[in-house]
Amino acid sequence: MSKHVLAQNQYGKAENRIVKITRQGNDGAWHEIRDLNVSVALRGEFRAVHHTGDNGNCLPTDTTKNTVYAFAKEHGVASPEAFGILLARHFVSSQPVIHEAQIRVEEFTWDRIPVPTRPEQHSFVRKGQEVRTAQITYSGSTGQLQVVSGLKELTVMNSTNSEFHGFIKDRYTTLQEAYDRILATKVTARWAHSVAAAGADDFDWDRSYTQVRRHMLEAFAETYSYSLQQTLNAMAERVLDHCPTVNEVRLNLPNKHHFLVDLEPFGLKNDNEVYYAADRMYGLIEGTVHRDGVQPVIATSDWITA
Amino acid sequence: MSKHVLAQNQYGKAENRIVKITRQGNDGAWHEIRDLNVSVALRGEFRAVHHTGDNGNCLPTDTTKNTVYAFAKEHGVASPEAFGILLARHFVSSQPVIHEAQIRVEEFTWDRIPVPTRPEQHSFVRKGQEVRTAQITYSGSTGQLQVVSGLKELTVMNSTNSEFHGFIKDRYTTLQEAYDRILATKVTARWAHSVAAAGADDFDWDRSYTQVRRHMLEAFAETYSYSLQQTLNAMAERVLDHCPTVNEVRLNLPNKHHFLVDLEPFGLKNDNEVYYAADRMYGLIEGTVHRDGVQPVIATSDWITA
Amino acid sequence: MSKHVLAQNQYGKAENRIVKITRQGNDGAWHEIRDLNVSVALRGEFRAVHHTGDNGNCLPTDTTKNTVYAFAKEHGVASPEAFGILLARHFVSSQPVIHEAQIRVEEFTWDRIPVPTRPEQHSFVRKGQEVRTAQITYSGSTGQLQVVSGLKELTVMNSTNSEFHGFIKDRYTTLQEAYDRILATKVTARWAHSVAAAGADDFDWDRSYTQVRRHMLEAFAETYSYSLQQTLNAMAERVLDHCPTVNEVRLNLPNKHHFLVDLEPFGLKNDNEVYYAADRMYGLIEGTVHRDGVQPVIATSDWITA
Amino acid sequence: MSKHVLAQNQYGKAENRIVKITRQGNDGAWHEIRDLNVSVALRGEFRAVHHTGDNGNCLPTDTTKNTVYAFAKEHGVASPEAFGILLARHFVSSQPVIHEAQIRVEEFTWDRIPVPTRPEQHSFVRKGQEVRTAQITYSGSTGQLQVVSGLKELTVMNSTNSEFHGFIKDRYTTLQEAYDRILATKVTARWAHSVAAAGADDFDWDRSYTQVRRHMLEAFAETYSYSLQQTLNAMAERVLDHCPTVNEVRLNLPNKHHFLVDLEPFGLKNDNEVYYAADRMYGLIEGTVHRDGVQPVIATSDWITA
Structure with missing residues (x-):
């Protein structure tokens, strides 16, 4: 005992x-x-x-x-x-x-x-x-039957239409405000289906997957972004708006930083043309958005690596 | 809005x-x-x-x-x-x-x-x-301050003192009972500290780590095992028994299968000597053991890969 | 000194x-x-x-x-x-x-x-x-200018039109002859260009790449295969036949084994439907094919991992 | 045909x-x-x-x-x-x-x-x-019998006794001279044995391995370094000096860069205390050193990843 x-x-x-x-x-x-x-x-x-x-x-x-x-x-x-x-x-x-x-x-x-x-x-x-x-x-x-669909390792990039400024400055802040930057991320997404959909034998899971994926990609491309958080929210809301049987979306979005290379020491001007794609460290933005009145079910504790 | x-x-x-x-x-x-x-x-x-x-x-x-x-x-x-x-x-x-x-x-x-x-x-x-x-x-x-210490990628093996039998047989069971097998796993462990320990400025975290690690290894080595679940429980209990400031232990133990190679076609007897170390698929055994009266805090949803 | x-x-x-x-x-x-x-x-x-x-x-x-x-x-x-x-x-x-x-x-x-x-x-x-x-x-x-183009991590599969039999049997052979098997591999390919092509400033490298890739894929798909070696040779020869500025092709083809699962213990017949996709060990087939009269230049010592 | x-x-x-x-x-x-x-x-x-x-x-x-x-x-x-x-x-x-x-x-x-x-x-x-x-x-x-022993994934670091200066400066050079830096690398080493040793049935391979490993580590630790190339050469020569049956050593040494973090914006002085350990890009230093009069046999074309 x-x-x-x-x-x-x-x-x-x-x-x-x-x-x-x-x-x-x-x-x-x-x-x-x-x-x-x-x-x-x-x-x-x-x-x-x-x-x-x-x-x-x-x-x-x-x-x-x-x-x-x-x-x-x-x-x-x-x-x-x-x-x-x-x-x-x-x-x-x-x-x-x-x-x-x-x-x-x-x-x-x-x-x-x-x-x-x-x-x-x-x-x-x-x-x-x-x-x-x-x-x-x-x-x-x-x-109870719970179905969470998802995808991972979907890498996307907007080479413009992304800014980041107006943020908090404290003693440890050195980041410059950015008015035109690359926004890239490797999407890990999970979405929960309503019980009615999950329990229906004739629910078309492949079609649902194709739709969710398309709406997320379109929202990523169409959102003029002031933060990766804003893009995350737009992607999740787009899915909820267009896919009535999806109740909840969780996204884990590592910010795959592309840093503008300083070419001035070589007498060259880098007009948003040449970037260094960094591996680590990376920003990591995570969030859940759900339909009003619905209890979220997707685990939030996963630690996603870029 | x-x-x-x-x-x-x-x-x-x-x-x-x-x-x-x-x-x-x-x-x-x-x-x-x-x-x-x-x-x-x-x-x-x-x-x-x-x-x-x-x-x-x-x-x-x-x-x-x-x-x-x-x-x-x-x-x-x-x-x-x-x-x-x-x-x-x-x-x-x-x-x-x-x-x-x-x-x-x-x-x-x-x-x-x-x-x-x-x-x-x-x-x-x-x-x-x-x-x-x-x-x-x-x-x-x-x-509230919560501290969960841990380790990962610690691979251990007992080359004997492990059995597995007496299990449920259903229509899909083909596994033979085993009375002497290799037991190997790659340990992922997390343990939660009592609030008093975590909040104390002079708590010796390095010493605590060394102790927990040693007790887990010793319990792994000393347990004559009838299932990896039993070994998991023994490892967790050993830590709780010897480390009073640890309240809860969670272990994720992939069963790193070592299959005895059939050498009979070559006229050879394999007397538990030659094993094939498999990568995938693998058993995955996970569990939390905590001190009575304590509320568990370690997330259980992580998906550990062998 | x-x-x-x-x-x-x-x-x-x-x-x-x-x-x-x-x-x-x-x-x-x-x-x-x-x-x-x-x-x-x-x-x-x-x-x-x-x-x-x-x-x-x-x-x-x-x-x-x-x-x-x-x-x-x-x-x-x-x-x-x-x-x-x-x-x-x-x-x-x-x-x-x-x-x-x-x-x-x-x-x-x-x-x-x-x-x-x-x-x-x-x-x-x-x-x-x-x-x-x-x-x-x-x-x-x-x-001297030497250009070796290539690709890696291109995984392909023929779900039929592959056999393997008539091989040497020795004391350690237990493999059964196969008359209909899956053939899958992860292609690593390198091909050397003639000096004339490599040295020409207006050579269209992107077009060349697209052509070589297409011919390799077509040869993989169209070859009724009796061994992965035969498929390797067919892929290389197809490129040499259709791409006149390519002098040499080297392929490293891990045989990504798909084993037919034995379903008989469950009273089921597996009519080439359900396969187990194995990770390790794997066959590894490597070879260089070059145009007659040409000196091969591609290093052969790379050790490719599946 | x-x-x-x-x-x-x-x-x-x-x-x-x-x-x-x-x-x-x-x-x-x-x-x-x-x-x-x-x-x-x-x-x-x-x-x-x-x-x-x-x-x-x-x-x-x-x-x-x-x-x-x-x-x-x-x-x-x-x-x-x-x-x-x-x-x-x-x-x-x-x-x-x-x-x-x-x-x-x-x-x-x-x-x-x-x-x-x-x-x-x-x-x-x-x-x-x-x-x-x-x-x-x-x-x-x-x-002919050829035996090349080796090791890989052995990560070592000297936290001082490393400098780098006096190098070529051209239009694209911005690197500052360094007079006290961390030198760290992940060693991939291969060494070829003389035919006499390789062919002898009673050659003690385990003992030879232990010796070569020890001499490489000691040479890494004891060499006051002005370049990773110099350290590479010292490691190889140390082995040849002390292990008479080894004829040739090849080392692949990625320079695992540790960059001093600029803490001045926060009013702090970084006196070689806080480093950022970078992943990519990395210097890659490779070389073969062999006994005079011996024909090198170790392939040089492997591409080592840090």
């Missing part, structure tokens, strides 16, 4: 890399692919596992891995979210000791390689831009 | 890399170094910055960077925690619009290079083992 | 990250960007620098960095290759002690963000697919 | 991660571990594999992987070099079409965890400092 308290705990197999091929057409020669990295976390009655090593309540992480692969065959992969919902519901419903399951998915997307001699049936080049993400949490006791 | 709600938000300069040299002895020839990566996050009244780009309430991230470097000179770096406490208190007290500050520190440690011809005064080799971490949060309104 | 011999040596500033904006149109509102990582290596008469610390022959690495930024302003960045040629010639001609200069460039490319309300003037999203590379070596004594 | 020429080519399984446990003592309770990453590259008569996909001459990369694991059982792992020599000789001697084999090994080293309650038999913590490397090349036609 332990005198200390076991609080939040969870376990499962992380980073199950899975590629699912679906053959289409009469002859099955047209291939569709989904390329995922699936992580499973189970929560429940696991005190004995921790206190005595009695594994009677422990579904092995290896089994959770097998389940991921078997489900891809049995149910297909309609989308990261749909696949995650299936898995989360399964784990909770299959074992009474599992009270909650969280599935996290990363998706890597591919373009087709144009092939002069035949249709683009089965040749792909990895897109390599953003990674799509999804986090699905299903609780057996409350029956 | 926005129709949506700006919820949790913060900003600051992340990953300020700083090396602080302190000269000791009569001639200052004996050097001590602290090598830190310091991140600043400020929380407060920043709605206007987000909604209109009015930066009147915005202390630039560049200023927070300058402050880190200036404070290293003005106040020295006694420890990651002490340095973070100074910075967190400063930001909150210096600007009324800043209600809360969070400082995160990574520390990289160095050994001295033995020099045959003179004392080991100023030559160092980076230790390269774990990274020490600290997270300090200070709230101006409540006056 | 040293009794040992100083052989090959070089130095310079590595990884100068530079973003160059060029304004076009009557009002300069249309922006073009080039985003480069430029490394400089100088070779020459540097024995005294090594033996006594006499820096009289040493052009500081800091100066080589300044030169990169100043040249971007003075000469623009027409292409990675053209920019590298300018820099290499400059270093060798400006200091007699510098006998040879090698410039290495990585280029990160960007797409324009579609903006509904105005032309796509100055908003960009990083493409994030392959990194374009160039290595320019100019020798003052011989006057 | 191809009209182009297949030049240098090689293939094999890369990055085979292997952990070998050896049990010692009467009861086998004392465990020794070697933790390796082994890569195999085979060279030989592989034209048909490339031109027609006829795999009759192809020993599968999967077989080379199996051989690595089987050899660890059959022959043990005395050292990275000894293990690599066994493997290289095996591949060349076992298949006539394989003319040359190159084995590359990375070794990760472990310390024992002190255990209060029993001997330190089987509990380890990964050292995490440098990675030890070895590259073994065996040619069947010449019978």
